[in-house]
Structures are given as C-alpha cells and as structure tokens.
Amino acid sequence: MKIFVLGGDGFCGWPTALKLAKENHEVWIIDNLSRRRIDEELESNSLTDIEPIGKRIATARNLGWDIKFWNIDIAKSYGYFAKAVNELQPDAIVHFAEQRAAPYSMLGQTERRYTVDNNITTTHNVLNAIVDHCPSCHLVHLGTMGVYGYSKEMGSIPEGYLDITVKETGEDASILYPTNPGSVYHMTKSMDQLLFQFYNKNWNIHITDLHQGIVWGTQTEETSMDKTLVNRFDYDGIYGTVLNRFISQAATGKNLSVYGTGGQKRAFIHIQDTANCVKLAIENVPDNKKVRILNQVSEVRSVKELAMIISNSYGTPIEFLDNPRKELAENDLAVDNQGLKSLGFQPITLTANLIDDVRYIATEMHKNLKEENILNSPKW
C-alpha cells in the first residue's frame, strides 16, 4: 500500500514508518521537524543520538526500503499538502502530526495556543484533503487513552463508544464516550474526535482512531538494525513518559519520582507494539459507516507498581512528590482492547529483560542527560 506517515520523524512516527516500509509498503514521511525545534526551545534533547531525517532516510533506503521524506507544515501549508494527496493518492494516511506532550501544552499561553492551533488545524486540513482529493483513503489517527478521563461511574473503558440508558425516555443509546481530558493536549484529542465523527457522517470517510496508552521503550526491531536509525528517548519531565523517566533516573543513580500516591492506574504499551498496531489497523480497513475506535493498549499498571518493578530490579529508592496535575489520587482502570486483538495483536508486556534493554540505553547514553530536565514539568 501507499502510506503517508504524518509526523513520521517523531517518537512513535519514526519506528512506525520503518515498520511499514519493512513490510513492503511505500512510505512517505511528511513532517515539519517540529519536535526537533521544540528540543531547541526547551533546551532539551533525546537521550539517544538521533540523526537528521535525511541521514535516517538514506540508511533506511540502503536497507532496501521504499521510504521518502517531505517537509510540509500541514497546518500552515494546506495547498501544498492537498497537492501531495491529490497527486500521490495514498491508500492510508497515518496521522501522528500533533503536539503530543500534556506538560508542554500546559506551560503557558504560547504552548496552549500552539497545541490547539497546530493539532486542530492539522487534523482538519488532513480531513479536507481526503474529502476533496482522495475520498477512499483510510485515515488512521493516533488518539490517546487520556480522552476517557477515568471516572468511577463509567465502569471499564470500552472502545470509544459507551452504552447508556437515557433517564428521561428509558431508551438505550450508544454514544461517543463522554470525554474528560486532563490537559490542553488531551482536550485537542477530544476535539479531534468531533471532527472525525462529523467528517465520517457527512462524507463517509474511513477513519480509525487509535486511543493509545502511555508508550515506553525506545527501540524496535527496525530502529535497531542500524545505529543511524535509533529512535528518540525522552527522559525529561515535559516529553518523557513516566516509565522512561524512571528508567533514566535508575540508570543515573537518582531516586524514582512518583507523583502523588502513585495509585493512578494507567494503560501502557511498548513502542514496538505501537508500530505493530498501526500496521494492523492499516492493513484491516474499517467500513465507513462509523468511526472505528480501538484502544491501543497492552496492559494496565499503577504508577507505583511500575516504580516498584524498577526499584526492586535496580535497588533504586522511590520518592513521592506532589502531583502537578489535577487528577484522582487513585483510580481503577479496566480497558477493552479486543479490537486490535481480534486483528491479531499480541501485546508485549513489561518484563525485566525489556526494561533492561531500555536501561542499557539510558546507561550508555548518560553523557547526554541533563539532570535539571528530569523534573521540569509544569504544575497545573
């Protein structure tokens, strides 16, 4: 298939693009390199020595993969992007091209407004290009489990739609799960859902929205094939997700910093599984009667449980800090992930040897670590 990977230079996009290319798909990465720009802005960095996109692409092509790169800011250059869709007629567009860090989206008005403007305009421009130029194209979007919002009354987390009874009429209905986002970033993903619902209803676009858990790990089978292909590793308080942060703390002799009681349960997924799941979603096109929403999740763990696994393995003490977020201190969480499983997804779960892989990188790349960045998350 011919596949556009929007945001294909980023942490999830790059390994997914390589996975798709290795599976003999024709891959076009479209990216404006915004994640690299934000590194400069935050005086932050990947713990791994990531290469410029040109060098990455050259290596991948030397491995025999059909992969190309196009620098387009989809939010700002609609005409240019629409032309690409019109001329190349992709079978699928994978959309990772959003600002994806909750803490970044809460830094201040500049970052709040950038996150909304970039994410909403990009998603909407992609939908418009599909409607006008390639209406049979399948849009696969990276959403987030964070839109669900984890409230007690709602029960276990279904795949996007909630069965309810309306009290006044006693009638049953299936509704889009009522969102309760915890940051401006998560709010944009809730808003994306409304765009998908309407564009699917009115123009019958094929859409898959993958509500992904918190990603951990760094390397995949494909990014490990050459050191030039190495993936990003974000360890800082703004872009680093919790498990990678713990691992880099353990690797550098710091205490593991748990926010609040650590009783927050979250859904996790390894970066290899992200690539595998997106591949499954692309290769199994949904009908266009309804937006297909799948939970892209391998397992549920509490934050404290993660810290304990690492603390027990490496003897690193745990430190409890005030939670910078407004959220429940403790919550139950059961997540339905039957959709992807029915397509063949076999989750990779947290095991000591996988954590060892990540810790090896964190230790090896210690030279790149800026300690002051580990806990630089804003409070909100």
Next chain:
Amino acid sequence: MKIFVLGGDGFCGWPTALKLAKENHEVWIIDNLSRRRIDEELESNSLTDIEPIGKRIATARNLGWDIKFWNIDIAKSYGYFAKAVNELQPDAIVHFAEQRAAPYSMLGQTERRYTVDNNITTTHNVLNAIVDHCPSCHLVHLGTMGVYGYSKEMGSIPEGYLDITVKETGEDASILYPTNPGSVYHMTKSMDQLLFQFYNKNWNIHITDLHQGIVWGTQTEETSMDKTLVNRFDYDGIYGTVLNRFISQAATGKNLSVYGTGGQKRAFIHIQDTANCVKLAIENVPDNKKVRILNQVSEVRSVKELAMIISNSYGTPIEFLDNPRKELAENDLAVDNQGLKSLGFQPITLTANLIDDVRYIATEMHKNLKEENILNSPKW
C-alpha cells in the same frame, strides 16, 4: 459593568451591544468586520442599508450611550486582544465572534477551514486572555441549539447536560449532551463546548454558553431609535435564516421555499429576545463550578408551520424543494428554557404584527434584493 462585545458589528452582536449600552453598561465592541467582508465575497448584502461601524457608533454615542469600537482580529492578533483584556479588565466578555452560517461553512474547503480556524482559535484565544489577565471575567458565549442534533432516543432537550445510566455499571451520571452537529459550523460550536469544559475545570473560569435557536426579525427597540442604527437583514440562502427568507419571498411575490416536507421542528427566537437574554445572562453571573448552559429559545415550530403562517397572512403559495441537508425529514422537539425564564426572560412569540414589521422592511427595501441569492444554499 464593563462589557466587551466580540463580533459586535454583526446581526446578533450589534443589537446586543446597543441594548447593553442603553442599560448603562460600558460597552466595547471588538470586531474585525468579517461579516461585511463575506458580503463582498458572496456578492451578497443586507436587505437593510446598514451603515459603517464608525457612523453607527457616532449615532449611539450621540444618544448618550457609552459605546466604543476596536477593530481586532482575535484569531490572528492574540497579543493585541490580550493587551485590551489586561488593560481594561472587563467584567464580562460576550463572544459572538464566530462564522455563524451553516451553509457558508459547507461551501468548500476554503470556507470549511476558515470556519474551523476562525471559530476555534478565536474562542481559545479569548479563554487564554481571560486565564492570563482577567480570571474573574465572565465569558458569555453564543452557542447554538444545533449542537444537540435532535435524535429520538434522547427525549426533550435539556439545558446542556443529559442524565444517563451507564449500562455496564448501572450508575447514574450527568454528562455533557452528546452532540450530533449537522454542519462544519455546528461542529465548531460542539468543539467550543469542550474548550469551555476544560477551561472551567482547570482554571475555574465563569462561563455561560447560550444555546440559541434560529433568530428571526431585524429591528429591536434600540436599533429602531435612529435609521443609522438599523440592523442587518440577511435574506439569502447562505446567511438568511428560514423565517426571514420566507418573509422576503412573500414581500417580493415569490413562492415560499420549504426544504423537504417542512416537518423539521426547530427552536426560534426573536432578535429582541437575543439581546434581552444576553443581558440577563451577563447580569446574573454563574458560579465557576460548572459551565452554565442555557437554551436561548422562545418557542418551537415546524418549518412548514412557519410557512403556513406567512402563506395565510399574505396569500403566498408554498413550494416544496429537495432538502440540501442530511437531516431527519420530520422530528419532534421539546426544549427546556427554564434557565433564562428563571432569570426573568419573557419570550416574544411569533405573532402577525411582529411579522408585519419585518415584512414592512422587506417591502420597503425591495430595491436591495438580489433575487438570485434567495436560494443559493449549497447542498450537503
């Protein structure tokens, strides 16, 4: 009170600004005159001879009202708008500054993208200016009944929140009414709701969202005080709402054009009531525990019923045309409007003499009518 009226040069904004000024509030109209620009773009016009904003303001000030005008594009000039909020510290901001025609939002990609970019960015920028510079300011937003979407299972339309039972847990919950917008324009108002929910939850902003019915009429007590103050009258298929279109058809000897069976029931409100309701909402500030959602509606009528009233009064025949929209041919509709009534709202309902007022204008201003514009709505 010191009140900003965003979009205060438009059809609802102008009479509201005058009403507030006449009630001795200090009014700052902020508008980028986009509605006048769109008139040029569509080769369309107001049936009434509206005056430039400077002349309007001068007349209003001569009447002793404290009203000023500032030309700011809030979506594009955040810094300038934020400075105004910071320096003037308004007690309330009334937000009409959105592209407000469903047919316009469905013309093509340019209009779809303009509607989303303008409406979402403007709403979000307003919220950011409040959070950063004037956190106690009360935001009053003009939403629309159109977000509810009119589905049978849901029963009568409550004021923004729906009581449900979650089937899995058997637990009760009150959720934001699940939206089912019928156009890109309505979709933006659904997305606005998510912005309000999050900004209220995270920063405790006082917010009132007025879900308004279809507005009819032209003049209010205040706009009638001088012919320089006359309000817009949109009769075309893109900006003209259904009743005004019928009246201008009747006034010019055309058949009344009913889309589909005319069995669609809709909620209506007279323009005078728009101004009255916004005044009531501003003068009764809600707490900041929850977004206050009020249905700004006077009565429910079917489109056919409206056509019959006018047909009977003026002997104009009714003509049934294919419905350009994807919607139910017939629907029931019961709307709760207790919130505004509890604040003192006394609805003006459709009566022959009020319709006569509007018809008088339509007849008088016949010279301005471009017949080819009456049925220029796009299909979608």
